[in-house]
Amino acid sequence: MSDTLIRQMLAALPLPALIVERSERILAANDAATALLGARLEGRHFATVLRQPPVAEAIETCLRDGTPREARHHSGEGTRETLFDVACRPLPGVGAQGAGAVMVSFLDVTGQEQAEQMRRDFVANVSHELRTPLTALIGFIETLRGAARDDAAGRERFLGIMAGEATRMNRLVGDLLSLSRVEAQERVRPAERVDLGALLASTLKSLAPLAAEVSVRLILDAPEGPVTVTGDPDQLRQVFTNLIENAIKYGKSGGVVDVVLRAVDRDVAIRGPGARVQVIDRGPGIDPVHLPRLTERFYRVDSHRSRQLGGTGLGLAIVKHIVSRHRGRLKIESAPGQGATFTVILPA
Numbered sequence: 001m002s003d004t005l006i007r008q009m010l011a012a013l014p015l016p017a018l019i020v021e022r023s024e025r026i027l028a029a030n031d032a033a034t035a036l037l038g039a040r041l042e043g044r045h046f047a048t049v050l051r052q053p054p055v056a057e058a059i060e061t062c063l064r065d066g067t068p069r070e071a072r073h074h075s076g077e078g079t080r081e082t083l084f085d086v087a088c089r090p091l092p093g094v095g096a097q098g099a100g101a102v103m104v105s106f107l108d109v110t111g112q113e114q115a116e117q118m119r120r121d122f123v124a125n126v127s128h129e130l131r132t133p134l135t136a137l138i139g140f141i142e143t144l145r146g147a148a149r150d151d152a153a154g155r156e157r158f159l160g161i162m163a164g165e166a167t168r169m170n171r172l173v174g175d176l177l178s179l180s181r182v183e184a185q186e187r188v189r190p191a192e193r194v195d196l197g198a199l200l201a202s203t204l205k206s207l208a209p210l211a212a213e214v215s216v217r218l219i220l221d222a223p224e225g226p227v228t229v230t231g232d233p234d235q236l237r238q239v240f241t242n243l244i245e246n247a248i249k250y251g252k253s254g255g256v257v258d259v260v261l262r263a264v265d266r267d268v269a270i271r272g273p274g275a276r277v278q279v280i281d282r283g284p285g286i287d288p289v290h291l292p293r294l295t296e297r298f299y300r301v302d303s304h305r306s307r308q309l310g311g312t313g314l315g316l317a318i319v320k321h322i323v324s325r326h327r328g329r330l331k332i333e334s335a336p337g338q339g340a341t342f343t344v345i346l347p348a
Contacts, residue, residue, distance in 0.1 A: 021095030133165035222261040251281025
């Protein structure tokens with residue numbers, strides 16, 4: 001096989017690839033390989049280019065016995081590291097005197113690895129969130145079976161704590177199921193017309209008892225006429241219930257939660273007409289360093305306080321996915337001592 005034909009074949013491959021002949025020098029490389037490994041690859045010993053021992057060993061073994069090999073190649077450093085699966089495949093009859101060579105190709109698996117890491121983190125977080133209340137339940141059950149068996153006052157107190165922990169687990173499972181459903185539907189855009197004014201009024205009415213418990217006033221500022229968008233009414237109710245409930249719980253020191261609805265003729269975020277809903281509290285606010293991560297699963301600014309208030313760490317992640325399904329945008333603005341504003345912008 002001529003060198004010209006070899007180079008043409010390599011150039012046609014969509015992956016970075018090069019050929020190493022029996023002398024362990026690079027016979028040819030395509031443009032993608034050059035972009036990954038550097039210029040002027042041909043003629044160089046492969047070890048001067050691919051210095052990572054697992055990759056070098058895979059190439060050497062494939063050259064020696066003609067057995068296919070795989071390895072992992074790391075490119076870059078720190079947070080910008082890119083991972084490649086390297087496949088070494090023998091090419092009999094290629095190279096000087098037809099002595100044989102090895103094709104080395106690189107498949108970028110960074111995205112897959114990141115997704116797998118996210119899955120592992122998610123499982124670890126769920127396990128931790130469930131283990132904490134389960135441990136408490138098991139401990140109180142043992143106590144009730146033993147020392148507190150005949151202690152009526154202690155029994156009632158322990159049962160109350162156990163009920164709270166069970167409720168917390170039930171809420172976590174409910175949020176996990178909700179998040180799963182939302183993610184499954186994220187690519188399917190809703191088709192119903194929803195009157196946001198009526199939906200917000202209904203949501204505030206349902207949350208009024210919770211607000212009254214902590215002496216928070218809920219104020220709706222909305223146009224008299226209907227403001228409609230295309231959406232899923234149940235999911236949008238879930239979005240605003242979550243945001244308003246958070247404002248009541250975490251901003252209660254301000255005493256007021258404002259919900260402002262406006263129709264917009266055009267918004268850059270949605271590239272057209274739509275509606276904007278703002279949930280504004282006057283509480284202690286959030287340090288801006290936390291804002292980019294608030295919609296991450298299980299991310300909490302104050303883990304202890306969040307658990308005390310019954311938070312699962314999934315609420316804003318669910319909100320983000322629902323808003324994304326509606327092709328909308330979620331914006332969060334806050335600063336210490338200045339309250340917080342959560343803005344949902346939805347296309348008409």
